[in-house]
Amino acid sequence: MNNIKIFSGSSNPDLAQKVCEHLDLPLGKIAISSQQSGEIHVSYEETLRNCDVFLVQSLSHPVNEHLVELLVMLDAAKRASARSINVVMPYYGYARQERKSAPREPISAKMVADVLTTVGADRIITVDLHADPIQGFFKITVDHLSALDLIIQYLRKKGIQNPVVVSPDAGRATIAEKLAGLLDCPFAIMIKNRPAHNQSEITHIIGEVEGMTPIIIEDLIDTGSTIVNVVEALNKRGAHDAYICATHGLFSANAIEKLDHPHIQEVVITDTITLDAKNSDKFVVLSISEMLGSAIKIITKGGSIATLFTTSSK
Numbered sequence: 001m002n003n004i005k006i007f008s009g010s011s012n013p014d015l016a017q018k019v020c021e022h023l024d025l026p027l028g029k030i031a032i033s034s035q036q037s038g039e040i041h042v043s044y045e046e047t048l049r050n051c052d053v054f055l056v057q058s059l060s061h062p063v064n065e066h067l068v069e070l071l072v073m074l075d076a077a078k079r080a081s082a083r084s085i086n087v088v089m090p091y092y093g094y095a096r097q098e099r100k101s102a103p104r105e106p107i108s109a110k111m112v113a114d115v116l117t118t119v120g121a122d123r124i125i126t127v128d129l130h131a132d133p134i135q136g137f138f139k140i141t142v143d144h145l146s147a148l149d150l151i152i153q154y155l156r157k158k159g160i161q162n163p164v165v166v167s168p169d170a171g172r173a174t175i176a177e178k179l180a181g182l183l184d185c186p187f188a189i190m191i192k193n194r195p196a197h198n199q200s201e202i203t204h205i206i207g208e209v210e211g212m213t214p215i216i217i218e219d220l221i222d223t224g225s226t227i228v229n230v231v232e233a234l235n236k237r238g239a240h241d242a243y244i245c246a247t248h249g250l251f252s253a254n255a256i257e258k259l260d261h262p263h264i265q266e267v268v269i270t271d272t273i274t275l276d277a278k279n280s281d282k283f284v285v286l287s288i289s290e291m292l293g294s295a296i297k298i299i300t301k302g303g304s305i306a307t308l309f310t311t312s313s314k
Contacts, residue, residue: 003083004300005048009057009073011066012274015090015289016056022293028053032069040065042072048080052300054125055085056292059093059112060250060273067093067112071119078120086123086299087116088292090272091220091248095130098137113137125295127272127288128219128247143295143305147247147270148175150286152182154268155215160243164188164212168230176217183215190230202233210238220248221269224255231263241265248272249283256280 007028008016020027029045055077057070070087077085097108109131116124117140125143129135135142155163165187167176173189180187188207214234221227221244231242241263249269251259259267260280268284269275275285294308 003051004054004296005046005051006054006056006088006296007044007073007077009055009066009069011058011060011069012056012090012271014274015058015271015287015292018271018287018289019056019088019293019296022290023296030073032073040069040072042069042076044076044080048077048082050081050083052084053077053082053086054088054296056088056090058089058091058273060091061252063093071115074116074119074121084122085120086125086296087121088125088296090127090270090288090292091250092126092129092134095134098131098134109134110137123299125292125299127270127291130219143299145288145291145295145305146309147272147286147288147291148179149309150270150288150291151217151245151247151268152179154284154286155183155243155245158243160213160215162212162240163215164207164209164239166190166207166209166214166216166230166234166242168192168216168218168226172217172219175219179215179217185215186212188214190233192226192229202229205233205237209234211240213240214242216242216244218244218246220250221246221255221259221267222250222252224251224258227264228258228261231261235263243268245269249275251275256283259283 165180
């Protein structure tokens with residue numbers, strides 16, 4: 001482990017520090033600043049020559065600034081003769097733009113993959129991509145981790161009475177079915193349409209929810225509007241107050257205020273993105289630092305990443 005160096009961008013330094021503590025390594029010294037013109041400047045304050053470098057940076061808000069910062073960090077590490085440059089990107093921004101849904105639209109998730117590879121990334125380590133096929137956008141190795149085990153362990157400890165796992169749309173049905181099987185409970189699917197970007201309307205619910213406690217599973221929560229619509233639709237059909245589970249908490253605009261809803265018991269997320277909701281007791285944050293640290297150890301020493309997922313892989 002002597003040649004492993006971990007550095008943090010500005011998006012989530014607390015997570016990077018926890019990863020280092022798990023590995024019993026110091027967090028690498030790096031100076032990141034913005035010039036008056038708005039340009040980002042990066043300077044590593046220790047040698048990287050012949051080292052395996054891990055750069056921890058989520059593409060959270062402000063996503064474009066964090067992306068450019070990561071690219072500058074990559075370029076500086078490459079020019080400093082690092083042996084390998086591994087991008088630890090717990091949240092992969094632009095992942096929802098993984099396909100064209102209308103003419104003359106970009107596939108921005110592919111564009112981000114191309115840029116990261118071109119600038120110098122040798123490997124990507126990420127968590128719960130919005131769409132699994134994004135792994136195929138890269139010509140380099142992608143280690144796709146999942147926080148589902150963490151969520152399952154937490155829910156089992158809660159001992160929720162009469163639970164039903166709810167997928168907010170058909171796209172999450174596979175994960176909802178897997179979670180329901182592991183919790184030994186039924187699941188339901190919400191059918192919705194999207195009249196506009198970041199807007200949704202619930203039209204049907206497939207499955208029985210009356211008198212049950214919903215566990216709504218998502219990969220990310222952005223504005224919170226979809227979650228609130230789902231919770232209210234479930235409540236109208238006789239369901240109890242819900243638990244919301246997601247890997248990534250973007251919480252754009254006033255999402256945190258929206259989720260302080262009378263029919264939401266808890267919002268369970270991970271620390272892929274820094275959460276600024278200290279005044280709310282509804283938010284439960286599970287740390288992925290141990291999982292990331294174990295992944296880094298496996299990558300550098302050898303082994304199988306699959307061993308990190310003892311429950312959700314079954």
